[in-house]
Amino acid sequence: LLIEQFVENPQNKIIPEGTKERIRRSLLERVSLEGICRIFDISMPWLLGFMEKTFQSLPENLHASIIAENDEFEVLVLEVDELWNFVGNKKNDQWLWIVMHAETRQILAFHVGNRTKASGEALMAKLPIDLKKSTLFYTDKFSAYFEIIPWKQHSPVGKGSGKTSYIERFNCTIRQRCARLVRKTLSFSKKIANHIGVIKMFICNYNLKSLPV
Numbered sequence: 001l002l003i004e005q006f007v008e009n010p011q012n013k014i015i016p017e018g019t020k021e022r023i024r025r026s027l028l029e030r031v032s033l034e035g036i037c038r039i040f041d042i043s044m045p046w047l048l049g050f051m052e053k054t055f056q057s058l059p060e061n062l063h064a065s066i067i068a069e070n071d072e073f074e075v076l077v078l079e080v081d082e083l084w085n086f087v088g089n090k091k092n093d094q095w096l097w098i099v100m101h102a103e104t105r106q107i108l109a110f111h112v113g114n115r116t117k118a119s120g121e122a123l124m125a126k127l128p129i130d131l132k133k134s135t136l137f138y139t140d141k142f143s144a145y146f147e148i149i150p151w152k153q154h155s156p157v158g159k160g161s162g163k164t165s166y167i168e169r170f171n172c173t174i175r176q177r178c179a180r181l182v183r184k185t186l187s188f189s190k191k192i193a194n195h196i197g198v199i200k201m202f203i204c205n206y207n208l209k210s211l212p213v
Helices: 017-027 033-040 044-056 117-125 143-148 165-177 192-209
Strands: 076-087 089-101 107-113 135-139 154-156
Touching: 017 033, 017 044, 017 192, 033 044, 044 192, 076 165, 076 192, 089 117, 089 165, 089 192, 107 117, 107 192, 117 143, 143 154, 165 192
Parallel strands: 076 135, 135 154
Antiparallel strands: 076 089, 089 107
């Protein structure tokens, strides 16, 4: 007599914490979601739910360690840049706006949106007010920056000046490490929430790895 046993939810299995940590690390590399499912023998619904919980747990300060209370005569130098990407298809442009502290290479704020003044303002709004009091912003010559940064604190420069070299290097790093941002890739984001979540996760991890000694 053949007795068949059925499981109500075959994917309702316990995933060890060590495996979950390895899955988190995999999300930071150029591995597709389907690839992660195959490697760790997990279902796509489970992975998407795990990603959502992981993204929700990320801190709003991005693990940045810059102290807002600067010396009265010290000028904080920040580099600002934007990076093209897309969600769903290449007609759905999304731009990654980033602010980096030049001295420590910490990413202080980011915003994903279109390439307009409104997105630039959303980026600047994420910087602590105290942090913007004695700050010099180096940017490229994109017109939106002239509208969102006070002219006394704004220094627009060309790519060859070297004044935005750190943030340009970070752009190369995140584009090479994060499959969703590679220019020619099959691993593009289909949902804006996951797109932003993976970017935030990458930046938080980057900031932890670049903490000042």
